[in-house]
Amino acid sequence: MQATPLEKLRVYLRGEYVGALTSDSGTLSFAYDGAYCEKKDAPKLSVSLPIQKETFSHHAAAPFFSGLLPDGDVRKHLAKHLKLSPENIFGLLEAVGGDCAGAVSLYKEHDLLNNTTNPTYKVLSDTEAAEILSSLNHRPFLVGEEGIRMSGAGAQDKLMVSFVGKKIALPTGQTPSTHIIKPPIKGAENSVQNEFFCMRLAQKIGLPAPDTKILYVDQNPYYCVTRYDRETNETGEVARLHQEDFCQALHIPPELKYENDSGPSLEACFNLLDQRIRSGSMPGKDKLTFLYGVIFNVLIGNGDAHAKNFSILYRNGAETLAPFYDLLCTEIYNKNGKFRMAMKIDGHYMPHTMSARNWKNFAASIGIAPSLMHKALRKVINDVSREATGLYLDLHSDTGTTSPVYEKIMGVIASNTQELELQLLTWDT
Template sequence: MAHELAVWLFEECVGTLAMSDGRLNFAYLPEWLSRANAIALSASLPLRAEPFDDAKVRPFFAGLLPEGQLRRLIAQQFQVSDQNDFALLDRLGGDCAGAVALLPPGHALPDSAHDAQVEWLDDKQVIAILDELPRRPMLAGRDGLRLSLAGAQDKLPVVFDGERIGLPRDGTPSSHILKPAIDAIDAIDAIDAIDAIEDSVINEGFCMALADAMQLAVAKATIHTISNRSFLLVARYDRVVDGQGHRMRVHQEDFCQALGVVPEMKYQNEGGPDLAQCFELVRRVTRPNAPQVLRLLDQVMFNALIGNHDAHGKNFSLLYSAERANHAAVLSPAYDLLSTAVYPELTPKMAMKIGSKYKFSEVQARHWEQLAESAGLSKPQTKKRLLEFASALPQTAREVQAGNARLFVGNALVGRIIELIEQRCEQTIRRFSLAAE
């Protein structure tokens, strides 16, 4: 196995990732540093001539890889240690989140304008892949596929043209993420795995549609069914189509990568990011930052009120748009929106505290004020925005349910999610009213 990988960004080689004595290091290429429009891979890996050591490198590059049981299964498929980030990147790094790809030295990334290769699938083949993913995450080891996405849930980068689903081969950029029903989940401080999270596809599909109806920027997600097997197709916000119809990569990184936090410490109670750090990051790296800070506040409020307790540091990202001056960062659209609180088997603890509280049932008006203060937000404006949100969310949820009768009307889980939202919104409004007396 090679001990160096070429790191590509926007279809250009920008540096070298190497492994020596079991430790990673990364260095930018001099020719990349000399370019006037050069950008950094990460806020945690700024442009400089000196190499970065393992402690600096691992949060970003390990953050490109699947986690938990998925990572272990992939490592078994390739007969490598599941602790060997380099070996896994060597085998999976052809199409990662953002505009990053890792290739053996001397290999070129395919020209997305001319060399796109897609293996189109019929319905039977899609079902076969849904059956295969729990045993072979990312279809690891299949010829011509080197695909990687972070997270502990089964998912697969695919190409979707509005009718057909295909596999992106030989470095071709994917357009969507296929997310099957969750069979097992690494739950927050709960249990390593539980059998089938009930109707996870409907749950996430509804929560994503609700976020859109609340006018949050959110990744477009649609529910598809083949032979009674449902799955989500989520349009990748880190892929765009240019004027000639060619799919191009857009760079992104999650908050753990940007803050230099390794993925296994993504939860606040493990030493991962807290909300104050998240707001400080957005304020520091986005321009103009005021609209982005408010977008982050909206995402935090939405997650709290729908009961998404798994909103950790890797479920928020920065997007480096090629259309903005100097590739300035913006907050990415919301993604991975799931009401975990509706499942009594899962922990009631939120991934990040609101004020000093991990449990939403314990959050009082003063804890939202603590959050506002620690995040550098105006307390009155935060209160006003939260109460507007809590007032509008229940009715909007009912409208989303009624607006897609085929999927949501009569679905017991959607009904329970709406009841939970109503309870949380009513509780929030009541506690601010009591605090004002």
């Protein structure tokens, strides 16, 4: 019986060849290129895939590479369109792995990258843009479109684009995209305005968050965010920045992103940051920024703040906590009144069941003093209380951004703020 030949994809980081992903009848392995390993300070693909000459097994490689693909129903739709299994990581990346989150690109062995820096685009008419955006649930990432190979993590439909003037454009060939457009989430009324509000509020209180806008195409609203994993130099050339989400760094496959599914806990996420800080790769302040983000998600009622919605960003040999993204008040869509967070705080998924003691225990579990936890809670509460009303009024006064969802979000923030205030009152008892 003839053996099935090995399949290989060349893996690039910011356009530089770093190694090969191999599939042996679906069993993956990854090996860094020998010459790349010899380079001084060669960037690693992942915390979970450090530079080494030995080959990484399927168990080691699969979580990272699977994390470059969408998950949930989007992956199922993508796989169905390609007539592949959703578990066929190699086959899916072969089809769509040209423009992934961060700076990773995958190409067949004979599709060698060229060194041209001239970007190429397919500029869309308004009609074309409307047709594509309205049909993403049927054709994820425009799979099969000539010259387009894009992938995005997460369980939401989305389209990676650039803008040529004011026109939406699809990057072709090796051109990186600069923005992500997301249509409304089915079953989540006014999700576009919801995410826009929460992301703008994060910016208002000083949390790192990319620029966003509500984009109207054929009079329908779409959520549009500037990619933080892209940078433009002084000549206008767009380059990819490497990043990986916490699941990839923690060696967790994307289907296990929720703690309730044996995914990462907040303690594991903070421990990851502690490791990067102790290594000298990441500034210590990022741990406090992450804590602010956790508290912010509690206040806005974001029950989808799982480990794939936090990332490490790599730039010039240094690591930082990536800007926050996918911030959404999911609590307003909760039908049974039992809002749950994606990751527990001292054993609690439901913030309304917590006490001051739980916050103190949480502080101890992540290695910070109770007094610092108190200060962090007070700071985020004060900052959100100061900025939320003004943002609400500003967005309501603009016909391009007004939405009834803001009042619902404000109600959630008021309720959660009140609960946290009560917990702080008993801090010293």
